[in-house]
Amino acid sequence: MASLNCSAVVCVICLEKPKYRCPACRVPYCSVTCFRKHKEQCNPETRPTEKKVRSAVTAKTIKPVENKVMRKRTEFLCRI
Structure with missing residues (x-):
């Protein structure tokens, strides 16, 4: 700005x-x-390149978190 x-x-x-x-x-x-x-x-x-960069960064940062959450949920369910 x-x-x-x-x-x-x-x-x-x-x-x-x-x-x-x-x-x-x-x-x-x-x-x-x-x-x-x-x-x-x-x-x-x-501005197409900025959108592509943002979506790529977002996709990379979300995947590890989702994997961690899914692993914790799986471990929890296995203990039941």
Whole structure:
């Protein structure tokens, strides 16, 4: 969000000073009204590599935890 402090950055709809960025394509906007207008024509494919990296990191971090939980459950059931 540091780039939002730049004076050259403006809302894509009304050209005012932006406070937020679209979660899908990261373009700046200033209000809910502007976001709704932008959302109608938003192109989330401008950031596909970041999504892939996030999903890969999430998948790697979840699997060991799930395996540990499943092992504990199996050990518990074997003791019964």
